[in-house]
Amino acid sequence: MKLEIGNFYVKDIVFGDKTFYENGILTINKEEALAFVKEDEHIIEADIKIVKPGENVRLVPVKEAIEPRVKLNGDPLFPGVTGDVVKAGNGRTHALKGCSVLVVGKHWGGFQDGLIDMSGEGAKYTYFSQLKNIVLVADTDEDFEKREQQKKNRALRWAGMRLAEYIGNAVKELEPEEIETYELEPITKRAKEVNDLPSVVFVMQCQSQMEEMGYNDLVYGWDMNHFVPTFMHPNEVLDGAFISGSFMPSSSKWSTYDFQNFPVIKRLYKEHGKTINFLGIIASNLNVALDQKERSALFVSQIAKSLGADAAIVAEEGYGNPDADFIACIVALENEGIKTVGLTNECTGRDGQSQPLVTLDEKADAIVSCGNVSELIELSPMETVIGELKSLARDGLSGGWAHDEVLGPSVREDGSIIMENNSMFCGDQVVGWSPKTMKEF
Template sequence: MKLTLANFYVKEICFGAKTELKDGVLTVNKEEALAVVREDTHITEAELHIVKPGDMVRLVPVKEAIEPRYRVGGGPVFPGVTGELMQAGNGTTHALKDMSVLVVGKHYGGFQDGLIDMGGEGAKYTFYSQLKNLVLVANSDEEFEHHEQQKKNRALRWAGMRLAEYLGACTKDMQPDDTDVYELEPLTKRSKAVNDLPSVVMVLQPQSQMEELGYNDLNYGWDCNHMVPTFMHPNEVLDGAMISGSFMPCSSKWSTYDFQNFPMIRRLYEEHGKTLNFLGVIMSNLNVALEQKERAAIFVAQMAKSLGADSAVVAEEGYGNPDADFTACLVALEEAGIKTVGLSNECTGRDGASQPLVSMNEKEDAIVSCGNVSSLIELPAMPVVLGELESLSRDGLSGGWGNDEKLGPSVRPDGSIIMENNAMFCGDRVVGWSTKTMVEF
């Protein structure tokens, strides 16, 4: 499979009469774009805003981030989700770089939603403050979800994907600024020079704990809760086969943008044929019952061994209950003779007394920490809020609270906030990029 990502760099976003990209300026016809959003009659309110790095703007509750794209030759950007099923990861796809579509609730948030500050102290905590963003602030008539802590957010998430496809299509007849080409030789057809290098497989554990459909990550539109570990070409992940779900404490979450740009996959590609032999991706899952977790670990280890992997990198989306899947996978791989590194965040509790991973084993001797979800973040009031600030404390966002005996409410009367890192949108960057550094004590 050969994937060419044709890159169009966006220097500025503005509203205007015609949706087009010219000299790095993306002009958006707001009424046309909103008409695309409102194709779903469940959308009751919708508005578009433009934010850029350094703007003193706070966004909450943020539900999703998507990179605008266009599939050359036709077909949906997200096969099995926004259109018919087709193979992803082959051919040419246009991508609008240095920007994203952000989906924000006009009122109601939930456990899986988060916060982004585009400027000030809070901007350092999330990658998305570094992008130019077209922000969809919307509400839906899915009233049964309004006061539920767990929300599927289907209408808003799908509206974001349609909007991303609409924007990407403006590049249809254009030549890109540059291209990235991703191609791996079939496993049995690789040269001796490549096969003599240490072989590495990437194991991904996307969110799939919810047995009720509609909350989990999707693989070609298939709910990952119904999946067993599956070997995938990395190009499929980079080209729209994987869609973010709507259940996961927000700093741990992988947005659709994260899947589209997965830095660890790209880094393994960079080293392929030089320092390592990149075998591909084992797409695993996160389960609830212990037997399911053990079964998945057995599948992963067998698959990696059969592929001839010398080593593996395992990344989990989440923490707590998923730690048992994560650590079981690390142990199973190590027991199969495969040197394994894990990527995960930690959860120590606000008092620091909880163990960072709920399951530990002496074979788990190489884990990269991507941050502590329980770290407290205190931020001043922001002049502009897109969405509804009160949702942080009212709607059960994973890092916010109504009142704490010692800390008081997450949202103070003057608009300043105190919250756990948990609520920072995709803040722990387990996918491989991070604004954080390690400090030695």
């Protein structure tokens, strides 16, 4: 399987009378783009704004992020979601780099939504403050969930994906500035010098806790609550086979943009044939019942052992209940003699004194921490708020609150806020963006 991603590096984004890309400038016909979005009858209000790094802008409630792309063969950008189920990971895809489509609720937020600051103290907590963002600010007629703390956000998420594909079409016929090529030989057909290197597999534990459909990550449009651990080609991940769900507290989530650009996968590709033999991906799940967790751990370890893995990296999307899956998977791999490193955030409480993961084991002795979800963060007011700031406190965002006996309200009268890291949009960046490290004492 050979995937070529043709990159176009966006220097600026402006509105104009047509949508096109030229000399690093992405021009968007706002009216045409909005008309395309509003083809979905569930979108009742919508606007598009452009925000850039360094601007005095706060976005909340942020629901999704997608990189604008287009597939040259006409296949849907997200197979099984925005079009038919077809194979991802092969052929040519064009991508607009340095930018994203952000989806922001005009009013209603929920447990899984987050916040992005484009400047100031808050900007360092999320990768998306570094990007030029095309912001779809919208509301829907999904009245049944507006006052629910847990939302599927279906119409808004799908609108963002469709908008990303519409914008991506601007570079479909152009020659890219750079082409990244991702190709792995079949495991049994690799050269001896590659097979002699340490063999590494990446275990990707996607969020799938909700037994009701519509909240979990999707793979080729399939709800991952129904999924079992499966060996997959890394190109499928980078080319739209996975989309983000709408369940986890925001700092722990992997956005669709994260799946499209997964830094851990790209680094493993970079080392393939040099320091390691990159076997591929074991896509796994994070279900609720204990027997499901144990079964998945056994599946993962059996697949890894059968592939001949010497080492594994396990990345967990989420925390709390999924910690049991995470540790069980590491232990099962170690029991097979496979040296394993884990990537996760922690929930150590606001004072940092609590147990970092729900469950631990002596065999989980190599874990990379990407931050504490409960860390308190104070942020100054911003000149511009896109969305609705009071949603952080009113609507049950996982890191905000209406009132605390000690700390007071999460959103203060002057527009400043205090909140937990939980509410930073994809802030813990377990996929590999994270600049965080441990402090030594």
